[in-house]
Amino acid sequence: MKKTTLALAIAVASLTATAANASYEDNTFYTGAKLGWSELYRLDAHKVRGFDKDEVGIKTSNRSNVAGGAFLGFQANPYLAFELGYDWLGSAKYKRTWTDDKTKAGNSKLSAQGVSLTGKLSYPIIDDLDIYGRAGGMVTIAKWKNDNKERYGRGGTKTDLSPVYALGLDYRFDEDFSTRLEYQYVQHIHTKSKATPDVGTVSLGITYRLGSPATPAPVELKTEVNRYVLNEDVLFAYAKADLKEEGRQALDNLLTNLVKLNPTESAIVVIGHTDRIGSVSYNQKLSEQRANSVMKYLIAKGVPSSLISARGMGKSQPVTGTKCNALRGANLKACLAPDRRVEIEVKALNEKEVQVTNETN
Secondary structure, three states: OHHHHHHHHHHHHHHHHHOOOOOOOOOOOEEEEEEEEEEEEEOHHHHHOOOOOOOOOOOEEEEEEEEEEEEEEEEOOOOOEEEEEEEEEEEEEEEEEOOOOOHHHHEEEEEEEEEEEEHHHHHEEEEEEEEEEEEEEEEEEEEEOOOOOHHHHEEEEEEEEEEEEEEEEEEOOOOOOEEEEEEEEEEOOOOOOOOOOOOEEEEEEEEEEOOOOOOOOOEEEEEEEEEEEEEEHEEEEOOOOOOOOOHHHHHHHHHHHOOOOOOOEEEEEEEEEEOOOOOHHHHHHHHHHHHHHHHHHHHHHOOOOOOOOEEOOOOOOOOOOOOOOOHHHHHHHHHHHOOOOEEEEEEEEEEHHHHHHHHOO
16 A cells, blocks of 8 residues: 555656646546555444454455545536546455354455535646545445355345545646546444445546537737737747747747837837636736736847836736626637737837836836
């Protein structure tokens, strides 16, 4: 059990070498599967049917074995989700080994599975890596079998409700996919034998987000008098702040004019905007990071740093209005593309603007 836990932890840790800020889209669904190792606790030999606590000769074995499951989730906001899941929880054997009375010998086997409904709360540790907790209820189905049916009966199946808790790490390595390392604990699984074991499971899972982001629009560069507007999907990958190759090419097209600016006559302001998907704080931070990436690139290409400043507006200045309100998922993301933009304003300086620019730099 300890070796399996360590191996899974190393597998997830190896994926977190590089990351960028990301957030899951509100009101979307995801699905996934997991595989791991389980162990049954509190097997209570004295509660096994037919066992006399004054006698000896019964023990448990095969308490640890493969476990797995699948889940469907609804992401209500970047921090809260709800999951419907199925789990195979594993099995354990009871072995009766009396030698003086062979009628008491034989094996019994307990196996368990369940369907759960849980709430999932997440909190970001670093970019793209969240810690989360889940809690809720699981309808458990415990099956009991006896080899010695004449003495102990055939066994049977019992269905009951048990509390379930989980703690895990979720790492997003792609726009559509993430992986999770999780420890789950199910309490008091009721069986026909009156034993009520608990089950602990360590698992590694993969998650796929339904309604993936739309394909970025082709390079678009518009000039409005002294303002250049670039689509952020051209400049950056989804939820990232590092310039793409096509984004650098689009900015290179502006440099011929920008590097000729007279420091005493003009100033450049880079303004980042996002769409409305995600929280206010997340979008504000992302817009600032993107505006700063563009500013640093232009400075590196020769624009005087004393002329240029950057600021983020988050999702406060959309241009799409209400036309996207009825859409969801990929269609909504495609419709909101004009809101995801970087504006580069070139304007004449006055005394007040010189002061603001210098303070910003």
